Amino acid sequence: MREPVTPPPPRPPAADDPQPRPPTADGPPVGGAELLALLTRLLRRPRRDDRRLPVLWLVRAATGGDPGLLLRRFVGRGAGRQVPHAVLDLAARPDLADVPALLRELRRQLSLEAFGAARLRFRHYPLADWLMQQTLEVGVDGAGSGRANLVRRLRDRRGQRPVEEPQVSGESGVGTALQVLLWLLRRAVPSVVFRIAVSGRVPAVGSQYRWFMRQQYLAPRQSVTFLGFAERLTAGWRDGEQPAQVDKLLLHAFLEDLRQAYRRRVWRPGDWRRTAYPVLLLDGVTVGGVGHTLVRLLNDVRNETGRNDPLLVVALAAEPPPETPGTRPLREADKACDEWAEAVSETRRLRRPAAWLVVLRPDADDATPPRGAVPPALVAPDPPWWSRRFLPAAVVLVLLAGVGVWADSRWTTDCHPALAGQVRVRLIAEECVGYSDHAAQVFNSEPGQERLRAVQRRIFAQNRAAEEVWRRSDHRRPYLTLVYLGTLTGNRTRPDEESYVSEREELEGLATAQYALLKESAAADGAALLHVVVANGGRQMRHAGPAVAMLEELAHDDPTVLGVVGLVESRASTASALRELNRVGLPVLAPTLSADRMSQNSSLYLQVSAPNADQARMIEVYARQVLRVTEAHVYYTTGERSSLTEDLYVGTLVDGLRQRFGTRLTRLDEWSVGRRLTSECGYQGVLVFAGRWSEFDGFLRALKECGGNPPRHLVGDDSVNRYMANPGLRVNAPGNLPVTYVSKAALATCAVLRAAQAAGDDARGSFLNWVGSADLLDPPRCRDGAGVPVGERVSLAYDAAMMMVRAVESLAARLRHADPGWRWDPHAVNPVGVHAEVLRQNAATGYPGVAGVIRYAPDSGEPVAKRLALLRVARVPDVAAEPVEVFHCGAADGGPDPGCRPV
Template sequence: MDGEREPETESPARRNPGGSGRTGGRSGSGVAPRGTVGLLRLAAFLVRRPRPRDRRLPVIWLSGRGGPAALRVLRERLDAPPRRRVPHAWAEAGRPDGALPVLPLLNGLRAALSVQTFGGDRLWFRHFGLLTWLLEQDVSELDSDAVPGELVRRLRQRLVEEPAAAHETAGQLGALYHLVWQLVRKVVPAALFRIAVSGRIPGVGRQYRWFMRQHYLAPAQSGTFPALAERLTAGARHGEDPDQLNRLLVHAFLEDLRRAYARPPWRVRGWRRTAYPVALILGGRSGDAGEMLLGLLNDVRDETGRWDPLLAVYATERPTPVAGSGPHTTVRLADLDPGGAEEEWRKWEEQLDRRRHARADRAWFLLVRTPPRGDGEPAGGPSGITAPAPPWFARRTLAVGVCLALLAPGAVWAGRWLGGPDCLHAPFSGQVSVRAMGGECVGHSDDSSFKFNDQPGQENLRRVQERIFEQNREARDIWERSGRRRPYVTLVYLGTLTGRSTKQNEEAYAAEREELEGLAVAQYQGVQEPPSNYGAPLLRVVVANAGFQMRYADAAVSMIADLAREESDAPVAGVIGLVESRRSTAEALKRLNRAGLPAIAPTLSGDRMDRNSKLYLQMAAPNRDQAEMIAAYARGVLRVRDVRVYYTHGERSSLEEDYYVSTLLDGLRDSLGGELLDGEPSFFGSGDDLSRECGYPGMLFFAGRWSEFNGFLQALRTSCGNNPPRQLVADDSVNRYMANPELRKGAPGTVPLTYVSKAALSTCEALETRVRRQRDEAADRFLRSVREEGLLSPPRCLGRGDADDRVGERVGLAYDSAGMLLRAVETLVARVRAPGQPWDPHAINPAAVHAEVLHQNYVNPYYGATGSTVYGTTGKGEPTDKRISLLRVEKISDRTTPPVEVFHCGAVRKGDDPACARARDGHR
């Protein structure tokens, strides 16, 4: 009996299919078909829009002989309220006709929903209207060379003549903006229109930009919107896939509803829409246009992954279940009370994601079987289905008062959006979000309109940011030229870029500058790949500042999480940096973990930092490995009898907050033991007397922060003069001091220093040795990049013999951090995407990238500028047997002579002997 219908007496609904008047028949006689009461209660629940989050709406299929009558009753209840009516449209589905069978049905729904008879703001179908207009154009009779110009002329003429587009622009951007738009358009119409069509100017040409960014019909193959528009015209679209055209129609229709129902804080209209629009579709025989439309709704929702506010209700007399897999069937609607309706919807939603993951072709369907029309029940349920009243702040009567009340807060908000008086930046230039906190600019930037730290002496820090932002623009251009095929991702560098007390013209952020240089090198290598290498990822780097000692990490991570949630062609794949192992850093890791963002730390080494995030990975050896190396060096090389340890924890901090120092001290106690450790570690404070260390024959180990190391050296010079301790050794934090030429100028000239290095393999001398002796491809690629003119300022490893010629260890560590993530992105995309297909930013997510890094670690650990990085099988984020070294300089103040490796532990490659050994030639 599927597809057969009984003859009916013509009703007012049939005589006026597009209207909204009352219907006659059984529904108005006090007796309704069985199940209608439950259907009305279910519909009344579903159309009410909740706050603050929207609910996902099913595609309701009413089957059985009572379906059409139940649909008419539902229409009557939607028509009944005199005020605050629910937007709804009635359409009757006919037989599919032509290549676009759903177009007449969508046009009917659009016409009914656009009429301003529902007591609220009008619904505008800007994208759908432009699409249908293009489908009606026929330029086949014109010469092919004249088609682009003629189509552009018609588009401009349509923009001038169509009031709907003008009203929509005014509604979204404001009356003043619309007035200026109209005046300027009359002065320079052609140029301004081409700017709008390009979609490159924020706020202008949004509908054209949307068509080029959605994925149906592969718009990237056209390159420009006019070229895509030409493909849609009547004479040119015969070669296009009809299924893709139909999906684009549905997608554009839903996009207009999405935008109408958006609730950004600056637009009250979305908050006034308190009821979802309803499409009532009366079906006919099997395979009618209504059935096709429902299938397309299901597919478009699955393929785009985007929410839309449409509640579609389709009724047919066919008693058989709908074809396809996965619909959830709801029965006994007559027994549903309002609470039961919500419970029924929750059961459907609980199964929705499972059905979608199983790729069920009817995942969004809610199948309702109605009893035969002959069995009736007293009419009941809601007498009229109404739209709830809007919230108080969205009511028209309060508009003037709200606008006046918002003037002052609006000015404050605008100042905050622009960074405040201390952090101003140019608006509409890249993705910049900064705010002034404690006298520092906290937030992120991917554009030269805002660079962190404008203090004197920090020119190198600003210069590398400028280079990164320049490469951001270059990476975007290359991605466009590749037909948007290459993977395109974002890495966020989160560091401490402000807040330190500095001398005049002192480069106090050399370590952060080095890490940014490492990211710039990784970014540069992707830019240098040919655009046709569709598998090589392109990298956008966002620079973020968490303030002094990461004190404002919560605010910075919150802004990064907001950035990651935004729709972007270059989704965030991970966060690199984090700078120091402190309590504030641990809290930042916890927040990043909650946001689902992997955190890659080039230099963090505080033990057990990975406990704060399941998505944490570090590139450097943990502190316990450093402590064991110090003990091995003291016993096996220096052969000293005892070791004295001094520590600091930085200004405005404490030992409990400084995880780096506290865990290093714990490791030294364990590794040195009572036989070597000479008493408990001593805290060093500014001005302390160190006379007891003069001529000390054992090892004097500095286990504090680099910021106090200069004071420690000055105290040794003041206390000991020409009789310093014989063996002065320092932890890896002192690398920051050694990278600061201004601080090293005043160091005692007679004191040699041995200090820990986490990346001695990436110094110029070590890189050249690896290339010369081992033909190391990873070292060669990194070495050639840092020598490149115009990348780092100045280029490195050219043999000049000065301090500016050297590569700091953090350059290699940050470079490897980015390289490890990019390798994971490349292999992950290769598995989920067919060769040559356009890049889909939804193809990957940060958690999947982290999982891919660990998967590759088991198969083929990452090998880069700093050697191999191998993680254990337990899934922890600390590397095992990571190469770590001791470097020695004979004079700390000598900035031209490179340090020499004297001792090392760990393996260069997986499988090497990780035992500690004295270095043979300074760069083993």
């Protein structure tokens, strides 16, 4: 039962309580009506808290009807939900001669499933009663002690096992193994579980045994263990115990079972369906008899334990008990009960022998009810609506449906949290946004993107390898984490179309950097190890905000996170992500971003590719010096659901071309899918496509209408490179137009890399070896003569990662200088310090990148004189033909800027 308790409410009674009524031919007289109204009020369980219940001792009148019969009819009538009750007529039951027998019968009657509600279940009392009926004797064969017999019986009581063990025939090792297994399952395991339960040391097991050792009767602590205490309760052994203490233990265990049955727990609505207290009607009670003994024990147990219980006892006797200070007339039953409720706290504290007694007697003028009187039926109140049996199932269904809807809006089967690795994802606008460093979450399950998924799995496998190498190095090698943040979902693709070539290539560049570091000697304590987290910002980086918010928490929890690589497209959403990453304090190394003034969004931004101003300059110089044309037409696109203001790449490129060509730019127009370009047929100037690669295929289809009179000089920006790197798109390209397009990594083609390796260029030679390894990229690059092209973004991402790695290695070398036994502490460096070290290393001679030397001005994150080139293909659908470099600007290696010149 719970504290606090509430006393019986004062009169007048509630509107739904039976009202006292004057005696009638078919009802009880006034005194009987008061008694029945009091019983109704006491047995009705309050909706909140619980009330203390007295012991009502009714004194029979010398003459008149039988109140016991009236009360039996009162509690036993009615259909449906009855009050749980037990009626014990002690005068008619000579077998109920002691308290154990009386409690045994009381438990039997209350356990019946006959009251329109779930039966009351008992766990503690049956065990105590069972122990009292056990006799411990040594077996006739002399084997085993009394304690061993008790243990065996207790274990068998928990769960009976078959009399005969099943036999496994055969002399083979398999038969023997099965016999051992059966023995373990049927003997050893139950024995171990039983020992754990009776020990009372495991909270979730053996609570009933633990209760016996914590209650106060028979001094259980003297027995040390439950088995010792149980032995003291068995026949013969308990002869040395005080009988009153044994009876109190039995009664206390009985009341404890009622307390637990009447507990109210929020998570179990069924507990709230018990709306009426159980009542025990003891008839034929005599002073000094077993009924009187039970009443006295109940009074003592309640006083001594200080705990309440839900049992209402009504005793009918010919005379009042000697311990009572006085009796009250039936007419004052309510008043007497209210006065008792006010005084019980004090009287129980003083342990008065009549603390719980309320003794009532009929007045001389208050006749007892006649035998023919018909009392009103006592029916248990209906349970609250939310405790009905249907509710748990309904709640579970609603919760499951709600969780299903919430999970479906937040996760899907291919976008979900994982217990392994560092994974956090959300489903936003049907795109899986978040980050992962483990194969449990691989981004993009669309058909045709197998190579994108394969390189992610390769990175995740190398993450585990890097962790293992770092552990074996005793944490001596520097260890850093870089996050690749890109656009890994959102494009509409055919089942056979690889639509994320650029992202796949950048991930391949990071995988190559990881691979190169893993190939370092195990004794090279100065060589760093790279851990890569792959993050998706959604189509056109529209969900970069939520992705960065997740990365902020990752960086806070993982001090090895030192920077972000990627971002893919220069858009307003990308600029916003840069500002957020700057606020978080994470440097960003962008392999391919080239919009002008992107560095204004972050003081920790470093761009690997040349800005659009350099690209516009190269196109203008090429048109003027090589093509010898004086006029240009420029068409731009911004992609689906975008604009020139939001698309920073296209916007700054168009501005650069407008400034460089000036008045020679005779047409500047936005092109959209479906618009015809017949006006450009036979155009002799330079026709510049300054848009996104996703619209370049439609642009070519529009020019196909020119037939044999196409524009003479078609030049595409560096976004076209993404189209040209996709063989699936090129092979179905319309027309046979020659195209010249901008390349940011012309120095990383297979032919140039082989020539550099032959000339002793260590940086490009090593890179060629890594990308050609059989156990890294699929397929390997630049092998068997021509081989599969390496992809220019592979080298750009590789350069970005290795710049960060070399900066960390430099900082680690300084920290190690004063302590040869130094171990890498991720807290020893921070992202801002690594960014500063990158600038320091690359301020003068620059970083010798595979795609060209990388130098930064002191006040800008844009590279200075970064290598750019123009590549030309004679026919776009001719995938097998290598593009030819026709023009370039910027420095390939250290030294002054050589300017722009044809090849």
